[in-house]
Amino acid sequence: MTHVVLESCIRCKYTDCVDVCPVDCFREGPNFLVIDPDECIDCAVCIPECPVNAILPEEDVPADQLAFIKLNAELARKWPSITKRKGALADADDWKDRKGKLGELIR
Amino acid sequence: MEPQPTPAIAEAARRHDGPIETDAVIVGAGPVGLFQVFELGLLEIKAHVIDSLAYPGGQCIELYPDKPIYDIPAVPMCTGKELTDNLLKQIEPFGASFHFGQEVSVVARRDDGRFDVQTTRGTRFVARTIFIAGGVGSFQPRTLKVDGIERHEGTQVFYRVKNPAQFAGKELVIVGGGDSALDWTLNFVQEGPNKAASVILVHRRDGFKAAPASVAKMKELCDAYEMQFMVGQVTAIQESADGRLQAVKVTGGDGVTRVVPLDMLLVFFGLSPKLGPIADWGLALERKQIVVDTEKFETSIPGIFAVGDINTYPGKKKLILSGFHEAALAAFGASRHVFPDKRVLLQYTTTSPKLHKVLGVETPVFD
Numbered sequence: 001m002t003h004v005v006l007e008s009c010i011r012c013k014y015t016d017c018v019d020v021c022p023v024d025c026f027r028e029g030p031n032f033l034v035i036d037p038d039e040c041i042d043c044a045v046c047i048p049e050c051p052v053n054a055i056l057p058e059e060d061v062p063a064d065q066l067a068f069i070k071l072n073a074e075l076a077r078k079w080p081s082i083t084k085r086k087g088a089l090a091d092a093d094d095w096k097d098r099k100g101k102l103g104e105l106i107r
Numbered sequence: 108m109e110p111q112p113t114p115a116i117a118e119a120a121r122r123h124d125g126p127i128e129t130d131a132v133i134v135g136a137g138p139v140g141l142f143q144v145f146e147l148g149l150l151e152i153k154a155h156v157i158d159s160l161a162y163p164g165g166q167c168i169e170l171y172p173d174k175p176i177y178d179i180p181a182v183p184m185c186t187g188k189e190l191t192d193n194l195l196k197q198i199e200p201f202g203a204s205f206h207f208g209q210e211v212s213v214v215a216r217r218d219d220g221r222f223d224v225q226t227t228r229g230t231r232f233v234a235r236t237i238f239i240a241g242g243v244g245s246f247q248p249r250t251l252k253v254d255g256i257e258r259h260e261g262t263q264v265f266y267r268v269k270n271p272a273q274f275a276g277k278e279l280v281i282v283g284g285g286d287s288a289l290d291w292t293l294n295f296v297q298e299g300p301n302k303a304a305s306v307i308l309v310h311r312r313d314g315f316k317a318a319p320a321s322v323a324k325m326k327e328l329c330d331a332y333e334m335q336f337m338v339g340q341v342t343a344i345q346e347s348a349d350g351r352l353q354a355v356k357v358t359g360g361d362g363v364t365r366v367v368p369l370d371m372l373l374v375f376f377g378l379s380p381k382l383g384p385i386a387d388w389g390l391a392l393e394r395k396q397i398v399v400d401t402e403k404f405e406t407s408i409p410g411i412f413a414v415g416d417i418n419t420y421p422g423k424k425k426l427i428l429s430g431f432h433e434a435a436l437a438a439f440g441a442s443r444h445v446f447p448d449k450r451v452l453l454q455y456t457t458t459s460p461k462l463h464k465v466l467g468v469e470t471p472v473f474d
């Protein structure tokens with residue numbers, strides 16, 4: 001099992017989750033974060049940190065976002081580790097409530 | 108003439124200086140570590156408990172003291188705080204010793220089969236068995252992420268207040284929006300032995316996690332020009348020619364960056380768990396969690412057990428109730444190390460006069 005970063009993170013990337021991860025399992029892309037499923041220990045500490053509720057345990061991922069389970073695993077292999085919080089993307093607040101952002105993802 | 112200690116006093120002093128000899132050391136005072144005291148207690152194994160926090164409860168206290176928990180068997184709902192308080196009451200008969208505010212730094216097997224255990228405060232133990240109930244790691248202060256700030260940690264930058272007097276009469280900048288930030292702000296602004304020369308509170312938004320009464324009091328003090336509050340985030344530091352921290356740059360919600368001079372910077376961003384040194388104890392790990400068997404919850408090193416969120420085995424679920432079960436079986440597993448020649452039988456707290464004795468309760472009379 002693992003935890004998964006979902007669509008809400010795209011173009012926001014608040015990074016609050018990164019600070020609390022006890023095993024530093026977050027990876028950073030240009031406008032999205034992912035969790036490395038081989039590192040995550042399912043402690044769930046990051047879930048309440050995310051201001052846009054983008055993180056869920058694998059079993060709770062809604063049916064229309066199941067693709068993000070694979071996406072996290074795939075991108076975690078190529079993106080670098082992020083262990084310290086930094087500022088959100090400049091227009092994060094404009095994007096945080098939008099749906100259907102997968103097309104915005106920069107790999 | 109120098110007074111000579113009696114042999115009894117000398118003996119007591121020698122013992123005090125030496126390591127604490129014990130049957131069991133429990134690493135972690137979260138719910139599972141506390142219940143481990145109970146399960147060992149029933150088997151008449153006395154334990155010493157070590158935790159990095161200054162108080163018991165672990166994640167239950169540090170992450171969700173007021174949030175309801177619904178999945179403790181026979182307790183329809185309780186908060187993290189209530190669960191901790193009830194466990195402390197439940198283990199009272201067993202007189203465990205607590206060693207708070209320290210982390211285990213050394214675990215080494217001795218020639219006699221026991222373990223040397225040492226903490227960051229220098230407390231030493233010689234233990235027959237060790238129970239790692241370390242949860243998701245030890246709680247560390249979340250730090251301010253600004254270039255160069257670590258150079259001033261402990262001299263001008265602080266993440267906790269150990270000695271309030273050192274901040275008296277100083278120009279302080281306090282960062283954070285929780286109870287620690289607000290309580291210390293009020294403490295250093297108000298008349299008293301620790302009153303600072305000036306206090307500026309910085310928080311990233313004009314909304315606080317802290318108790319509303321403290322926030323109201325802080326705003327009153329601002330209106331009375333006793334202190335200042337700024338919305339913003341510390342984004343850089345300024346150092347003097349001799350390398351001292353002189354000021355911080357605070358970028359406000361309005362996008363303007365202001366330079367705020369200071370003597371001392373206090374940062375209260377709360378605590379978050381980090382799985383640290385346990386990874387270096389030579390135990391078999393899987394994804395940074397300790398591999399155990401499901402018969403005794405023993406690790407790859409006989410005599411060291413791991414219970415609760417820190418262990419892993421096929422089908423593991425990180426539930427408090429799973430940790431309780433693990434603690435029970437680990438206690439029986441440990442009894443083979445502590446009492447190698449004794450057959451330890453399962454007894455029930457409802458009917459066993461022996462358990463009534465260890466629990467300090469009266470044996471009921473059945474008609």
